[in-house]
Amino acid sequence: MTIEVGVLGYRFMGKAHANALSRLPMFFPDAPDVERSVLVGRDEEALREAADRLGFDSIATDWTDVVDEVDVFYNLGPNHVHAEPSVAALSAGTPVFCEKPLAPTLEDAERMADAALDAGVTNGTAFNYRFVPAIRYAKRLLDDGELGEIHHVRGRYLQDWLVDPDAPWSWRNDEEMAGSGALGDLGAHTVDLLRYLVGDDDLAGGMERVSGHLQTFVEERPVEGSDETRPVTVDDAYSAQVEFENGAMGTLEASRFANGHKNDHTIEIHGSKGSLRFSLERLNELELLREGDRGYETILVTDEDDPYVDHWWPPGHVIGWEHTFVHENYEFLRAVAEGDEFVPGFEEGLAAQRVLASIEESDERGEWVAIE
Amino acid sequence: MTIEVGVLGYRFMGKAHANALSRLPMFFPDAPDVERSVLVGRDEEALREAADRLGFDSIATDWTDVVDEVDVFYNLGPNHVHAEPSVAALSAGTPVFCEKPLAPTLEDAERMADAALDAGVTNGTAFNYRFVPAIRYAKRLLDDGELGEIHHVRGRYLQDWLVDPDAPWSWRNDEEMAGSGALGDLGAHTVDLLRYLVGDDDLAGGMERVSGHLQTFVEERPVEGSDETRPVTVDDAYSAQVEFENGAMGTLEASRFANGHKNDHTIEIHGSKGSLRFSLERLNELELLREGDRGYETILVTDEDDPYVDHWWPPGHVIGWEHTFVHENYEFLRAVAEGDEFVPGFEEGLAAQRVLASIEESDERGEWVAIE
Amino acid sequence: MTIEVGVLGYRFMGKAHANALSRLPMFFPDAPDVERSVLVGRDEEALREAADRLGFDSIATDWTDVVDEVDVFYNLGPNHVHAEPSVAALSAGTPVFCEKPLAPTLEDAERMADAALDAGVTNGTAFNYRFVPAIRYAKRLLDDGELGEIHHVRGRYLQDWLVDPDAPWSWRNDEEMAGSGALGDLGAHTVDLLRYLVGDDDLAGGMERVSGHLQTFVEERPVEGSDETRPVTVDDAYSAQVEFENGAMGTLEASRFANGHKNDHTIEIHGSKGSLRFSLERLNELELLREGDRGYETILVTDEDDPYVDHWWPPGHVIGWEHTFVHENYEFLRAVAEGDEFVPGFEEGLAAQRVLASIEESDERGEWVAIE
Amino acid sequence: MTIEVGVLGYRFMGKAHANALSRLPMFFPDAPDVERSVLVGRDEEALREAADRLGFDSIATDWTDVVDEVDVFYNLGPNHVHAEPSVAALSAGTPVFCEKPLAPTLEDAERMADAALDAGVTNGTAFNYRFVPAIRYAKRLLDDGELGEIHHVRGRYLQDWLVDPDAPWSWRNDEEMAGSGALGDLGAHTVDLLRYLVGDDDLAGGMERVSGHLQTFVEERPVEGSDETRPVTVDDAYSAQVEFENGAMGTLEASRFANGHKNDHTIEIHGSKGSLRFSLERLNELELLREGDRGYETILVTDEDDPYVDHWWPPGHVIGWEHTFVHENYEFLRAVAEGDEFVPGFEEGLAAQRVLASIEESDERGEWVAIE
Known part of the structure; x- marks a missing residue:
């Protein structure tokens, strides 16, 4: 059986997932057979060109024609297009894979998670950083208790593409379309990754309350190809303090104004027995301090028995x-083929959204906010 | 003229300052002549041994005999001993150099700053990290506008000496004696360093409001040489979010539970034109991104024209x-000799204390607190 | 027109090149169309499985049937199989792409280069590290004179897979099949990369003479699945000193016994105006010191205008x-389609071989050897 | 009893040792009492100023007046002044501490070592890097067999102060006065450090043969304060390959032309069980890979039980x-007080010199040279 995939979105994420799908047969031969069946978008010409390049059989300019025709629906559009097509697909019994953040608003995210629950089909939120070998290896260590009781957690996602005040306006600067700025775009990854790594009850447990801070440094931006400017209605950066169930302290931060950092997502964890550090710009590495060690060990997580590595190349x-997308698609499509649950699903997408919404609420109210 | 110095405290800080004083003649020949005149403490035997080793002429077990007899009084005792002797010395017209944090409580700090103002003599708070060559070089760059408008500021001071729950109780774990824990001991350094680096009006300006979080992970600790335990009444760690006058965002953190970090005080600043990073465990280095650079430059701040370096050794x-104490003592004693103001004085000690107190208050109230 | 490719070798290198071929359409749409036509090997069953997985239309167990049937012949077999099929293909007018080192002996390499010259068709030696964006960016800087006059060059390739004396014997340990050990396998890359980076006349110029040192630490190794051992007849490690035409000094080294290093190929260059450093285990980065800089800048070579990067993903x-193979295949196949010369060709493969042979000769004679 | 020290040389090394002597009482209370008795030099005015600043009781312009009057003679002059005064002092039964390299020529070094042997008094060569805590800690690990059988050794000492062709001529550029250039000045440290670390019979054993390469990049340099230039008659840089008794391979290098490196002495060792790396510009750190580790651990060698550290400050x-000089002087003066042998003595100074001389000879002959 071949899984026919319909994909909404043909830019950055469309390319990333199409690439992932195309690489499965050679490297993950036990993945289900997949056909890139239909690519969905609005600009027919651009769409046709993209479909051709990305290996899709056909195109469609109306997603309503697609969501019940395909075996799986990938929703890779801008945030404000996440809810409606995803809910429609789920209602039609079609498994859905949706980019993060799950939705621009908590309400939409709840609606989507409800629809997923009702539908009872496989659903996924595309938190691809769970599928970095080094992160997965870190998770193994945490589950084995190698770090002991968790005391401190840090997550920071730094980019610099808006530090120039003349960088052009895009949908990512608009509250209607994006929901939030750095918070939703980058913070969603951080929140999910920390939930994944230390959220289990025998580690730090859930995030119980947060104190958030959002800031917009540049209030309006030029519209490309015109003399106009448009207002920036989302945050350029956020920070947050978190208290976990076990008392662990978290500090979170993201910015699009961090000069010198392109895509620098760092995670740091200190436990009673050890510590670890990870940076996305050196994603093959994990810095690890084990019990009895005197300093961090810089580990190249490329050995044969490291997660997913045996599918690729020799050590070093x-x-x-992009490989994180291959791993993610592999796991998601296997779950689809087996009718299994996929983690992170819409439930995890919603859980992250709740934290983000609480951070925003905290920022508005100027006080700590409990996370439901 | 030789300056006779009386020093209260003969342990860690006593040794650090005595060493600094002893090294001035060879490396800072234009420093005033100093006599290590009298060492003050309570345990006469230990005191005598220390005075001998640290090169003091005499000892005294009662500071009241000393504060008006010497030309300068160094208060290097535990925090709860900062206020009374310092105020007495100032009242006697004796210049005072006091270890940080200025006092265990804001009230004490205010009393001390008032006394300093009234006395009109040179006074200093021992924020020695202002005197790291790399930090001073960073300050030059900031003053020259090399980083542009300041957007993000981070300060983190990580140690791990309490992560073992059986690490013994000390005065540093007691609110009465220490005032606070990681917050006062480590956070005071961070707050002062950030005030120094970006606090000017044309940089980030003052810290306007904070959101703080304090945590005590281990509630009681064994008393050394007994079967008892005593309660830990201060924080083991703190975090804070800060908003500066210009809208810059700050995140602060310190811990005594950060496994793998011994004395790791890091500062990070992102501006519209550049960024910088500093770590105390590599204190000869500054990581700097200037306008037009593609990445951080790792600079060894040991060139002849770097701050203070010409007094020491060739590049590299x-x-x-310990050298930070030499620079600090040099500047302080020169100010004393000239009757000049020394910066950071008690005023700066108090300003840092205000931030720390606001962080505590914010933690208690669960909301942002404005800094007066 | 579609280029039909025949590939000899279906293990590590077969997979790396098949992957590269398969990725061209999506990321390098201006690459010629390529058909993975026939996969050549001896073990029919393994071959069939590989052809299926790697996307080949057919298989062949005799390369003589293939070399004149395809449009391009890829020779990815063990070193001792490089010469004969490559020469046969060239004689049939078929362009050839051959893995490095070009041959196990200098004589074979000369024969191959002669055949390439006679054939007048496109030919390539697979020195893929010339196609790392950071290396290509470094080359740009060198060509622009940013490093000034070259004084020092270092190249080191460290692996550790043979440090265990019980690691099994393979063809790579056999002089007949491999020619040499670390020298040919790893040193070939280093020699080529240094020739590429600084070999131009206005940089360091050619390598004029070498002093070499080869060492075998473990004399025999167990044969997998048997009680036998076989002798190791090649070097486990080599080092060399090089003098360049302009007087620059080079130090070269490679080892399969460098504990803790998996695939660590580092290049360092010091010139009169600047310096640079590169490590393959962090291949997205280049450390660069420009004129006037105070330290190395750590550059993430992932910007849109960096070599090849616009084909892939956003900055950071x-x-x-594996991406180096995509770039390499792209350039090679374009040259084939246009009937152009490809660099590095067999000529460059031979030039590297001459240096390697001189290092061996120097080791045997215990003296410096001039490179023809 | 107080040891009266006479010191020849009052510039860089004079200051470094005077500082070390002055710091002993406070930090190494069990060191013998030392009096900085007489400072020897030729320029009386500069000498008087230096003696005053460095804490010497008196001055002398003729060393012959000093060598038999003091309890210990420190020879810190330029290399060509090492032999005669040292031999005279030893002949007078005065213990001697001499800066490295022991002498400008092998003949002088032999004469000095003979004199030391005949005199039977304590003698030392000032290889201060043996007294870095991280190096001493590394030595402990090596002695405990933590690295297993030694396969590779690397030592590199990079500076950049001559890369500017207009940097002024000094005695260090003159063969008569210095003996050699980077080789003697920097290479002496490297050779000694490697002999210290792995020279024991159960580690790599002695250096058996070398292949050397010396280069002078700039042939003449301006004389400061004149229009003249003088020829550079020593090497600006050297490299060498070494074979150790156990078959281990060594690569050595030093340069005064390595742009971006100020005082970067790095040591790397790979053994069958582990590896280590050290850099003088981060001298508090050791990078260590132990058996079973997956990567290098970055260790801050500042714990209480690390070598010498308990004399100084808390962890981190x-x-x-400069502290390496304090440790070195402490050990040397204790040996003097006890009439003990000090290691490294003139014997070790001579052994290093033999290696350096063999490197020069190898360079001249263009072939490997056995080390006696």
């Missing part, structure tokens, strides 16, 4: 950012 | 932590 | 080792 | 370059 032959 | 011959 | 989204 | 409070 590093992989890149 | 690194200095250590 | 790092690529992996 | 880093020391500097």
Whole structure:
């Protein structure tokens, strides 16, 4: 049986997932057979060109024609297009894979998670950083208790593409379309990754309350190809303090104004027995301090028995950012083929959204906010 | 003229300052002549041994005999001993140099700053990290506008000496004696360093409001040489979010539970034109991104024209932590000799204390607190 | 027109090149169309499985049937199989792409280069590290004179897979089949990369003479699945000193016994105006010191205008080792389609071989050897 | 009893040792009492100023008046002044501490070592890097067999102060006065450090043969304060390959032309069980790979039980370059007080010199040279 995939969105994320799908047969031969069946978008010409390049059989300009025709629906559009097509697909019994953040608003995210629950089909939120070998290896260590009781957690996602006040306006600067700025775009990854790594009850447990801070440094931006400017209605950066169930302290931060950092997502964890550090710009590495060690060990997570690595190349032959999408698609499509649950699903997408919404609420109210 | 110095405290800080005083003649020949005149403490035997080793002429077990007899009084005792002797010395017209944090409580700090103002003599708070060559070089760059408008500021001071729950109780774990824990001991350094680096009006300006979080992970600790335990009444760690006058965002953190970090005080600043990073465990280095650079430059701040370096060794011959005390004492004693103001004085000690107190208050109230 | 490719070798290198071929359409749409036509090997069953997985239309167990039937012949077999099929293909007018080192002996390499010259068709030696974006960016800087006059060059390739004396014997340990050990396998890359980077006349110029040192630490190794051992007849490690035409000094080294290093190929260059450093285990980065800089800048070579990067992902989204093969195949196949010369060709393969042979000769004679 | 020290040389090394002597009482209370008795030099005015600043009781312009009057003679002059005064002092039964390299020529070094043997008094060569805590800690690990059988050894000492062709001529550029250039000045440290670390019979054993390469990049340099130039008659840089008794391979290198490196002495060792790396510009750190580790651990060698550290500051409070002189002087003076042998003595100074001389000879002959 071949899974026919319909994909909404043909830019950055469309390319990343199409690439992932195309690489499965050679590297993950036990993945289900997949056909890139239909690519969905609005600009027919651009769409046709993209479909051709990305290996899709056909195109469609109306997603309503697609969501019940395909075996799986990938929703890779801008945030404000996440809810409606995803809910429609789920209602039609079609498994859905949706980019993060799950939705621009908590309400939409709840609606989507409800629809997923009702539908009872496989659903996924595309938190691809759970599928970095080094992160997965870190998770193993945490589950084995190698770090002991968790005391401190840090997550920071730094980019610099808006530090120039003349960088052009895009949908990512608009509250209607994006929901939030750095918070939703980058913070969603951080929140999910920390939930994944330390959220289990025998580690730090859930995030119980947060104190958030959002800031917009540049209030309006030029519209490309015109003399106009448009207002920036989302945050350029956020920070947050978190208290976990076990008392662990978290500090979170993201910015699009961090000069010198392109895609620098760092995670740091200190436990009673050890510590670890990870940076996405060196994603093949994990810095680890085990019990009895005197300093952090810089580990190249490229050995044969490291997560997913046996599918790729010999030790020391590093992989890149895009490989996380291959692993993610592999796991998602296997779940689809088996009718299994996929984690992170819409439930995890919603859980992250709740934290983000609480951070925003905290910022508005100027006080700590409990996370439901 | 020789300045006779009386020093209260003969342990860690007593040794650090005595060493600094002893090294001035060889390396800072234009420093005033100093006599290590009298060492003050309570345990006469230990005191005598220390005075001998640290090169003091005499000892005294009662500071009241000393504060008006010496030309300068160094208060290096535990925090709860900062206020009374310092105020007495100032009242006697004796210049005072006091270890940080200025006092265990804001009230004490205010009393001390008032006394300093009234006395009109040179006074100093021992924020020695202002005197790291790399930090001073960073300050030059900031003052020259090399980083542009300041957007983000981070300060983190990580240690791990309490992560073992059986690490013994000390005065540093007691609210009465220490005032606070990681917050006052480590956070005071961070707050002062950030005030120094970006606090000017044309940079980030003052810290306007904070949101703080304090945590005590281990509630009681064994008393050394007994079967008892005593309660830990201060924080083991704190975090804070800060908003500066210009809208810049700050995140602060310190911990005594950060496994793998011994004395790791890091500062990070992102501006519209550049960024910088500093770590105390590599204190000869500054990581700097200037306008037009593609990445951080790792600079060894040991060139002849770097701050204070011409007094020491040729380029690449690194200095250590203790050298910051030499620079600090040099500047303080020169100010004393000239009857000049020394910065950071008690005023700066108090300003840092205000931030720390606001962080505590914010933690208690669960909301942002404005800094007066 | 579609180029039909025949590939000899279906293991590590077969997979790396098949992957590269399969990725061209999506990321390098201006590459010629390629058909993975026939996969050549001896073990029919393994071959059939590989052809299926790697996307080949057919298989062949005799390369003589293939070399004149395809449009391009890829020779990815063990070193001792490089010469004969490559020469046969060239004689049939078929362009050839051959893995490095070009041959196990200098004589074979000369024969191959002669055949390439006679044939007048496109030919390539697979020195893929010339196609790392950071290396290509470094080359740009060198060509622009940013490093000034070259004084020092270092190249080191460290692996550790033979440090265990019980690691099994393979063809790579056999002089007949491999020619040499670390020298040919790893040193070939280093020699080529240094020739590429600084070999131009206005940089360091050619390598004029070498002093070499080869060492075998473990004399025999167990044969997998048997009680036998076989002798190791090649070097486990080599080092060399090089003098360049302009007087620059080079130090070269490679080892399969460097504990803790998996695939660590580092290049360092010091010139009169600047310096640079590169490590394959962090292949997205280049450390660069420009004139006037105070330290090395750590550059993430992932910007849109960096070599090849616009074909992939946005800044900061790092690529992996395998991407170097995509770039290499892209350039090679374009040259084939246009009937152009490809650099590095067999000529460059031979030039590297001459240096390697001189290092061996120097080791045997215990004296410096001039490179013809 | 107080040891009266006479010191020849009052510039860089004079200051470094005077500082070390002055710091002993406070930090190494069990060191013998030392009096900085007489400072020897030729320029009386400069000498008087230096003696005053460095804490010497008196001055002398003729060393012959000094060598038999003091309890210990420190020879810190330029290399060509090492032999005669040292031999005279030893002949008078005065213990001698001499800066490295022991002498400008092998003949002088032999004469000095003979004199030391005949005199039977304590003698030392000032290889201060043996006294870096991280190096001493590394030595402990090596002695405990933590690295297993030694396969590879690397030593590199990079500076950049001559890369500017207009940097002025000094005695260090003159063969008569210095003996050699980077080789003797920097290479002496490297050779000694490697002999210290792995020279024992159960580690790599002695250096058996070398292949050397010396280069002078700039043939003449301006004389400061004149229009003249003088020829550079020593090497600006050297490299060498070494074979150790156990078959281990060594690569050595030093340069005064390595742009971006100020005082970067790095040591790397790979053994069958582990590896280590050290850099003088981060001298508080050791990078260590132990058996079973997956990567290098970055260790801050500042714990209480690390070598010499208990004399200084708490963990994480880093020391500097100058501290190595304090440790060295402490050990040397204790040996003097006890009439004990000090290691490294003139014997070790001579052994290093033999290696350096063999490197020069190898360079001249263009072939490997056995080390006696």
